[in-house]
Amino acid sequence: MKITVTKGALKNLKGDLLVLLMTRKESKKEAEKKLSMFDIAPAALKDFNGKAGESLLLYQNGSKPKSPRVLLLGLGDAAKADDFRKSSEALVRRSVLLKVKKLVLDCSSISAWSATSGEPTSMLAEYLVDAAKNASYRFDRLKSGKLDKGKDSGKDGKVLLKELCIRANAGSLKAVQEGVHRGSIIAEAGNLVRDLVNMPGNLLNAEEISEAAEDSGRKSGCKVTVYQKEEIEKLGMGGLLAVNKGSKAPPTFTILDYKPHCEPVATVAIIGKGVTFDSGGISLKPASGMGEMKCDMAGGATVIGTLEAAARLELPVRVLGLIPATDNMPGGAAQKPGDVITTYSGITVEVGNTDAEGRLILADALTYAVREYKPDTIIDLATLTGACIVALGYGVAGMFSNDDSLAAALYEAGKHSGDKVWRMPLWEEYDELIKSEVADVHNIGGKGAGAVTAAKFLEKFTEGHASWAHLDIAGPAFSASKGTKPVSGGTGFGVRLLLAYLRELK
Ligand code: BES
Ligand code: ZN
Ligand code: ZN
Secondary structure: OEEEEEOOOHHHOOOOEEEEEEOHHHHHHOHHHHHHOOOOOHHHHHHOOOOOOOEEEEEOOOOOOOOOEEEEEEOOOOOOHHHHHHHHHHHHHHHHHOOOOEEEEEOOOHHHHHHHHOOOHHHHHHHHHHHHHHHOOOOOOOOOOOOOOOOOEOOOOOEOOOEEEEEOOHHHHHHHHHHHHHHHHHHHHHHHHHHHHHOOOOOOOHHHHHHHHHHHHHHHOOEEEEEOHHHHHHHOOHHHHHHHOOOOOOOEEEEEEEOOOOOOOOEEEEEEOEEEEEOOOOOOOOOOOHHHHHHHHHHHHHHHHHHHHHHHOOOOOEEEEEEEEEEEOOOOOOOOOOOEEEOOOOOEEEOOOOOOOHHHHHHHHHHHHHHHHOOOEEEEEEOOOHHHHHHHOOOOEEEEEOOHHHHHHHHHHHHHHOOOEEEOOOOHHHHHHHOOOOOOEEOOOOOOOHHHHHHHHHHOOOOOOOOEEEEEOOOOOEEOOOOOOOOOEEOOOOHHHHHHHHHHOO
16 A cells, blocks of 8 residues: 655545544534535534544535545544554545545644644554554455456455555644654554465465565565574474474574664564464364464564564664474374473473474573573563463463563553553462473473463573563464454564564663
8 A cells, every 4th residue: 555645735635535534522623614625514514423433424516526525534532542543444444345546534633633642743643554554454465366357456356445645734744754654664564474474384384484584684674594404403492393393394493683773772582483383283183273273473473573663663672583483293203292302491391282382492492592692681472372362362462471560561562552461470389280290391281371381381491581571472363253353364463562662662
């Protein structure tokens, strides 16, 4: 989607749809004056209250207006980021239904909204653009279009929004342009994550994740290093190698490194689970819903997206991204329940269940990150447990941290970005549940607290690092059914959360 910014007179702007964005207050006070510019009877306003995301479609009278269709779009109280996101998402949904190719969005009042929300004008433009690009995302690259008829349609038969033109006053033009730039970067990173998550297991294996990281690094200027199986063996990454044993495709371990031009304010390592397909291995999962397990590399994809955006936004933070990647398959050579493996740290693990594979590959990457980079902060993201979905549902990630200030910062970043996280405990009592009779630790706990025991397992591989957080994104990373969300599949959860966190580091 192309985005342009203009200060041209609203009446002269041409588009398939002209959108008048207004707050609840404006819908009562100034709307009548605005509508009179367009030869629309003010009686229409009786049906419009300006609630965030509310819309009312009207048609201009007169001969040949530049934009015959006018949409009133509610902005709520223009008080918080969510008001802007909600209305922008509603706008895109409506545009798709109306087969709009170019829309003109009137943001003439953006400096007033900046005052009501207490946020800079550029941030408001960023929210609008990010949400619009996110909402117009479609995963259609695997559709050949051979069975579709008709011109101008996307490959899934829908007309796609091609251009968004934002109208702002001369005084706010520069700020709006800055926001458009940043919003585009963030949405492109989010949509890259969604693309990767949506790629099925046969089209995205560990090597292809590494290639995606390399492509992204070339685009953003991050340094990318890929360790192949031989090097992983030399490093002694016994967790990653054990999970890979049942697979025909070799594992990879990818490291992205973004160094700012200035002296970094901090070094943050982000680690993402990159299981390109999780069959469960010998502890095979039930057939129903197994296809969703193509999403099991969402943590790894989030690492790629976050690094790309951090570099393109030129954040003053050094960010490292680490992705251990493999699929988890049964096979003659696959690891077996009861096996004991030695991880990169030297810690031995009894593998009670081969379906608890994410923690095995993350264990190696966590220890590697601590030893090699000594980062100030380590954050891992993983579609780790079904138990976390039982606890928190599909909208929220479980957060575990040994650092109260990191947990508080991530909680705030979650609220602000919309990628919400909720803290869960790491109390000592849970250690009992992952004791092993034959090895240092067991990869599964007993009944109950499945998300917590997974986190307690990971904690053992952080070598006592004082600032670590684990985010279990099994619920929010992937939307299985059309349900409440407009599009199913990868959601891009985590990119906006991490960027909001990184942007607050000073
Ligand atoms: N990848 C799954 C977790 C998952 C479940 C992700 C649902 C997304 C949606 C993970 O590897 C897994 O299989 N976990 C097991 C752990 C159990 C064997 C201790 C689980 O949650 O059942
Ligand atoms: Zn599993
Ligand atoms: Zn898994």
